Each structure stands twice: as structure tokens, then as C-alpha cells.
Amino acid sequence: MTTPTTMTMTIDLGGLATLIDLLRADGWTVLGPRLVDDVVVHAPISSLDDLPRGTTDDQQPAHYRLARRDDDAVFGYAVGPQSWKPWLYPSRELLRRSTDAGDAAQAGHDGGAAEPQPVIDAPRLALVGVRSCDLHAIGLHDAVLLGRSAVDVHYAARREQILVVAVTCSDPGGTCFCSSMGTGPDPDSGFDLALTEIDDASGHRFLVRVGTARGAELLERCPANEASATDAAAAAAVVDQAVARMGRQLDTTDLRDLLYANADHSRWEDVAQRCFACGNCTLVCPTCFCTTVTDSTSLVDGSSERWRVWDSCFTGEFTHLESGNVRESTKSRYRQWATHKLAAWWDQFGSSGCVGCGRCITWCPAAIDITAEVAAIRATPGVDDPDPEE
Numbered sequence: 001m002t003t004p005t006t007m008t009m010t011i012d013l014g015g016l017a018t019l020i021d022l023l024r025a026d027g028w029t030v031l032g033p034r035l036v037d038d039v040v041v042h043a044p045i046s047s048l049d050d051l052p053r054g055t056t057d058d059q060q061p062a063h064y065r066l067a068r069r070d071d072d073a074v075f076g077y078a079v080g081p082q083s084w085k086p087w088l089y090p091s092r093e094l095l096r097r098s099t100d101a102g103d104a105a106q107a108g109h110d111g112g113a114a115e116p117q118p119v120i121d122a123p124r125l126a127l128v129g130v131r132s133c134d135l136h137a138i139g140l141h142d143a144v145l146l147g148r149s150a151v152d153v154h155y156a157a158r159r160e161q162i163l164v165v166a167v168t169c170s171d172p173g174g175t176c177f178c179s180s181m182g183t184g185p186d187p188d189s190g191f192d193l194a195l196t197e198i199d200d201a202s203g204h205r206f207l208v209r210v211g212t213a214r215g216a217e218l219l220e221r222c223p224a225n226e227a228s229a230t231d232a233a234a235a236a237a238v239v240d241q242a243v244a245r246m247g248r249q250l251d252t253t254d255l256r257d258l259l260y261a262n263a264d265h266s267r268w269e270d271v272a273q274r275c276f277a278c279g280n281c282t283l284v285c286p287t288c289f290c291t292t293v294t295d296s297t298s299l300v301d302g303s304s305e306r307w308r309v310w311d312s313c314f315t316g317e318f319t320h321l322e323s324g325n326v327r328e329s330t331k332s333r334y335r336q337w338a339t340h341k342l343a344a345w346w347d348q349f350g351s352s353g354c355v356g357c358g359r360c361i362t363w364c365p366a367a368i369d370i371t372a373e374v375a376a377i378r379a380t381p382g383v384d385d386p387d388p389e390e
Contacts, residue, residue, distance in 0.1 A: 017048040061364065314330075
């Protein structure tokens with residue numbers, strides 16, 4: 001991630017509107033928060049009017065409702081069910097396409113079939129309103145999909161075409177716990193521009209921090225004023241208030257070792273009795289990256305396609321081998337998900353795989369709370385299941 005500079009300015013609502021206009025004029029497809037079917041999602045926007053002004057949300061385990069604020073805040077809500085992952089790592093993506101004719105044309109002089117070429121779609125996207133937890137999630141995907149020897153060329157192509165306008169989270173939801181994960185609520189890196197929304201006696205405005213030269217050039221074209229000490233103090237107060245209103249906390253002290261030492265804890269069976277193994281938590285998670293591959297061949301012209309689609313460690317087929325399913329029970333699948341996210345990820349990638357966005361809690365139909373499950377294990381370590389599965 002790029003380290004931000006110390007340059008700070010302020011813009012008003014008109015400046016934000018100009019920023020959106022400039023991005024579109026520069027050829028970016030601008031994506032931002034929009035209200036669709038009573039949910040805040042990320043979708044193309046064309047003006048300030050498309051943003052969910054005056055909207056907030058109430059989030060609790062298995063509960064999400066929008067409400068009207070008593071002010072006109074543009075970003076006065078917590079994260080919705082949709083992270084930015086679908087735009088960088090689509091749920092269904094064409095990897096390769098080949099035809100008999102195409103293979104013949106590419107074949108070498110010895111007549112061998114040529115390797116089908118990858119199909120890569122990488123539009124120029126400007127992401128407006130990216131929260132700090134989601135910035136860290138993108139950073140985790142960078143480490144997983146770009147930082148290893150086998151680079152995901154599809155993700156890499158999309159990532160190069162991304163501009164990020166981040167936003168400080170002022171109103172965390174009841175399931176958010178980013179502050180305890182060190183991932184928010186204030187963006188610290190990975191952005192071109194970062195906005196902190198302020199609405200006080202001095203007016204409705206945004207303190208803008210610059211993270212890249214591209215962001216600086218963009219800001220220079222907006223009607224902006226140099227940030228004052230009062231603006232900086234007001235922005236800092238937004239962060240402090242958000243931390244104080246954080247809906248959840250997760251104690252990460254020695255968490256990796258705690259989970260490894262309690263693989264047979266009775267709590268895993270308890271949560272399995274409530275879990276539907278529906279995979280909702282993995283679908284809304286901004287860091288889950290498990291996929292499967294499907295192939296199809298046309299009986300008409302012999303053409304073939306290879307698609308990558310999201311998968312989940314909660315599905316029965318995910319660990320199916322010739323000898324059987326590695327994880328047959330819901331207990332083993334939930335344990336795998338939670339332990340990988342909070343423990344094994346450290347061994348693989350040097351960080352936690354959880355950014356504390358709380359989506360898995362809000363959108364779990366059984367209201368399962370990963371912070372509560374960890375707390376229960378921490379409160380009674382070593383309480384083993386009398387009939388452990390494995």
C-alpha cells in the first residue's frame with residue numbers, strides 16, 4: 001500500500017460533486033454507494049445526487065435496516081453487504097475461451113494445439129467511499145493474489161486500473177469491530193484520496209488527505225481550501241467518536257495459539273447446532289477468495305470456456321476428494337473457516353484474514369457472532385467436546 005502524504009485540504013459538497021464530474025470526464029467509471037432495494041450497495045454513480053445522503057443503518061446479528069438521519073451526511077452509514085471484492089475479484093469470471101478454429105490457427109508447426117489465451121476484462125474504475133476495513137481487505141487480496149510467485153493475472157489487470165477515494169467511517173454499525181483489528185475506522189494507506197466528512201457549526205465539508213501523486217493532481221483541479229487546525233481537530237473527533245461507538249470488540253491476544261490449542265473445544269459443536277452452512281459469511285466477507293473452476297464445451301461448434309466462480313469452505317463439494325469429503329460436518333466447516341481466518345492466515349500471509357467489518361455477523365441468518373464465539377472459547381479454554389469428530 002502507498003503511504004499517504006501530509007497534504008490536507010477541505011472541499012464542500014460542491015467540491016465533492018466536482019470530484020465525481022472530473023473522474024467521469026477523465027474516463028473513469030465511477031462506483032460509489034447507492035440505495036438499491038433498501039440496502040446500500042456499490043454501483044455506478046454519475047453525480048452527487050446518486051449518493052445516499054441523510055441515510056444511516058441499524059446493524060445487529062441477522063439484522064439490517066436503513067433509517068433517515070437527522071442531518072444530510074453523505075457517508076453516514078456503516079458498510080453494506082457488498083464489499084468492493086466483486087469489482088476486483090468477480091463472483092463469476094471467464095478465464096479462457098477456445099475454439100477449434102482458433103486453436104488450429106495458433107497451433108505450432110508440429111500441429112500441436114496452442115494454449116488458449118486468457119480472457120481479461122479490466123475496466124478503469126474509480127471507487128468512491130471505500131472504508132478503511134475494505135481498504136485493508138484489498139491489501140490482503142494484494143498479498144494473496146499479487147504477492148506470491150503465482151500471480152493472478154486477472155486480478156492484477158483489474159488492480160492496475162483502480163483509483164481509490166476512501167472515506168473515514170463516522171458511524172460504525174452494531175456489528176463492526178475494525179478498531180480492535182487495527183484496520184479502521186480511519187484510512188491509513190492504500191488510497192489516492194481520503195475524505196473525512198465533517199458537519200458542524202462551521203459547515204458541511206470534507207477534510208481531504210492525499211495518498212498519491214494521482215490523487216494530488218485530481219485535488220488540484222477541485223475547488224478546495226487549505227485545511228485549518230479547526231478542520232483537523234474536527235476530523236480527529238470524528239475518528240474518536242467512531243471508535244467509541246464501535247459495536248463489537250475482538251480480543252486478538254494470542255488468538256492464533258488459542259484457536260490452534262482448542263480444535264476440539266465443545267463450542268465448535270455448539271455453533272454447529274445453529275449454523276446452516278449456507279455460506280453467507282463467506283459471500284459477504286471482503287477477504288474470502290476461495291473459488292472453483294467449471295468447464296463447458298459446445299456441442300455445436302466445439303468451442304469451450306473455462307469459468308472461475310466463488311466457492312465456500314461451507315459447501316459439501318469444496319473438500320470432496322476421491323476418497324470422500326475431508327470435512328463432512330458443519331462443525332468442522334465452521335471451525336475451518338474461523339480458524340483459517342483468525343489463525344492460519346498468519347502462517348500463510350503474515351496477518352489476520354479478518355478486517356473487522358462485521359458483515360459475517362449482520363448477514364448470518366442464524367445471528368452467529370464470530371466475536372462471541374472467540375470470547376466463549378477464551379473464557380473456557382480446554383473444554384473439549386466429549387465426542388470429538390476428528
